[in-house]
Amino acid sequence: MAAEKKAVFIIFGGSGDLAHRKLYPALYGLYKAGILKEHFAVIGTARRAWSDNYYRGTVVTSLLDIDDDQEKMQAFAKHFFYQSHDVTDSDHYIALKKLASKLDDQFETDQNRIYYMAIAPRFFGTVAEHINSEGLKTSGYNRLVIEKPFGRSYDSACELNGSLTKTFSENEIYRMDHYLGKQMVQQLTRIRLKNKTFEKSLNNKYVSNVQVTLSESLGVEDRGGYYETAGVLRDMIQNHIMQIIGAVAMDEPAKLDSESIHEVKREVFASLKDLTPDEVDKNFVRGQYGEDITGKQKAYRDEDNVDANSDIETFVAGKVEFDSERWGGVPFYVRSGKRMPAKSSRIDIVYNDAAEEIGIRPNTTVTILIEPEDGSYILVNGIDYLESNQDIIKFPEKEDYFDHAREAYESLMIDILDGNQIHFTMWDELQNAWKYVDIIRQKWDSETPDFPNYESNTMGPDAASELLEKDGNSWVWAD
Ligand SMILES: NC(=O)c1ccc[n+]([C@@H]2O[C@H](COP(=O)([O-])OP(=O)(O)OC[C@H]3O[C@@H](n4cnc5c(N)ncnc54)[C@H](OP(=O)(O)O)[C@@H]3O)[C@@H](O)[C@H]2O)c1
Incomplete structure (x- = not known):
């Protein structure tokens, strides 16, 4: 008890x-x-x-x-x-x-x-x-x-942090990111530490690319007013997606405690490859949903409390890269959008042929499902890993990593009561995430997009697939 x-x-x-x-x-x-x-x-x-x-x-x-x-x-x-x-x-x-x-x-x-x-x-x-x-x-x-939201830009986030730290020190501030409360995201580090082959495989020698998708099938529903001030870039990419990338890309922490984890996370965010405004168009795609094919589902611009000419994006896909020995040259493709064909939060790790030398079969993809599947699980080449006969990447038995399948807020509330900041966002991580996302925001704010550019219930604009095709890759979850 x-x-x-x-x-x-x-x-x-x-x-x-x-x-x-x-x-x-x-x-x-x-x-x-x-x-x-x-x-x-x-x-x-x-x-x-x-x-x-x-x-x-x-x-x-x-x-x-x-x-x-x-x-x-x-x-x-x-x-x-x-x-x-x-x-x-x-x-x-x-x-x-x-x-x-x-x-x-x-x-x-x-x-x-x-x-x-x-x-x-x-x-x-x-x-x-x-x-x-x-x-x-x-x-x-x-x-x-x-x-969330912790600021609307790098400058406003700095200003907010400045006003909070007059009263609270960094170790008294718990910045909520409810994705960090989800079972599978929390267990990722533990699974990495327990499974040496998996940990050894996570680098540019063996990984071709990493894909993170947080999709929703719903539109903005009754939150049009809020959404008009946010957009997916601020609402999902700057916080949740960046934190999930951090959990995959960080080095092995010395221990499973808050200090050690944040130390390696800090390093990973500091190693985000600089993005120039010119690269934004090459590496990032934005979209806004139109009606569905039947015309029954409204376009974003027809939603309540949404401007009829709104330029707010409801879809983002992009390629994030790191300037590090471990991950240099490996694209981390990210994607989040509304009115996609299904609600799904997943990480797909796609291996290259060289991974065979550590026993990973050719064409292996490890998929970590975060939601909505009950409890979430790991797939190897699309099959539940327990049934996949994948004898090299061995993950702990499910019981080992799901001791208590708690709802995200419950689990984060326990951390707060315990004084454990392990699953919260620290200021230095957030700062670097904002610096990165600000480049994209500023570039996009300076140009008028051609919206709407994807039909409701589709995988977003065509440019989102082309982004990967240019590199000879494709989305693992392609509907
Ligand atoms: N709802 C979600 O799922 C969700 C998810 C993630 C983050 N958030 C964040 O959580 C926060 C709250 O969101 P919400 O959806 O719960 O909003 P909400 O339903 O509008 O609630 C806002 C609350 O603030 C109170 N309030 C407003 N002005 C006030 C004032 N001057 N002094 C004291 N109380 C005041 C309101 O009550 P009175 O009008 O009676 O004062 C109400 O209790 C926001 O920062 C939002 O971005 C919400």
Whole structure:
């Protein structure tokens, strides 16, 4: 049985969508596992005037999809308190401080605090600064959790980081990237360390190319307003895709701890091959979905809250390269888009003929499925590795790497309570990712694209396939 953790959570944006869809179910998962038990409290804050009881009712409602044990859900909800709070009003932090201190005493939480920003990004700096100026930090631990987007560009990310670090040190900041909470991404490093042939194979001697795809079948649905300010490059490539590439490309860490992993990740992001504006057109493709073939599914430009002439991209494919001894010359093809034929998150590692010298058969591709398959798994040449008779690359038995198939937010919440930053993004990694992506953004912002350029329910614009064909390669997942 896991040890009980003690903390007061202060959730800024406690009445919002993220809190109800992800955070409360994740905290409930921890409650059911006994990780949260007696010594925790949650303060939800937002401007609207809710009572504790009303708030608790919304918390229980958010759990109905995952449980029907009313007694347990009600007992869990008793740990929740609501504070009407405008994040721009200093006086409200004084009331918040009082409530948090009272709950520290009542629930004996050792004055541990987790501040969770489930609120619009423009408020992140304001909240952090008020936590400092109104003296909310305690003698227990104080951890700040911050959701994406972390800035809109390199400069704005630096500015945001500057405002957070006036109050919180780097080891108190947990930058969420929920892909780093997914089982298969988390297990990748462990699988690499356990499987020597696999680890030995990950370099430019044996790998022809690596492909990372995060595709969605849905369009923007009701999030057109948000999407108009983001686009796939900021929403998926700068954070999730870059972090997944980092997990594949990093060197073997000395140990499986946060410091060792971030040390090798830092190096890999620092070795991203410089991209010039002229290379953007050669190495990156952007797209925006039109209607589907039947005309039943709307084009992006016809979605609610989307400009009728919008230039926002809903698809990106690109070739990322590293200037390193290990990976020099190996293209990492990345791709993410909406309205593609299926939802899929996968990594495909394509081997070359030289890999035969370490026992990997010709034409081998190792595919790591991150989602949506339940629990995810590894394919060798498209077949579940357990049945593939692939006798050289041996992965650990499934039970070894899926001890607890937890939902991403649940697993990341445990890391936060443990003070473990292993699966969070550190500032230096983020900085280098932003520098890289900014070159693409600036080039694209200076030109008008010919949109829409792919039909809904297709694999994106033709140029995405041509990008690989130019190198004599092709997408492994090609529908
Ligand atoms: N939803 C997701 O799946 C998701 C996924 C990844 C990242 N995120 C990020 O998570 C954050 C929250 O997103 P969301 O979808 O949950 O948004 P949301 O549903 O609009 O919730 C925003 C929350 O902020 C509160 N709020 C707004 N202005 C406030 C103010 N001046 N003072 C205090 N509270 C204020 C709102 O309540 P009141 O109006 O009552 O004040 C509400 O509780 C954003 O940064 C978003 O980018 C969300």
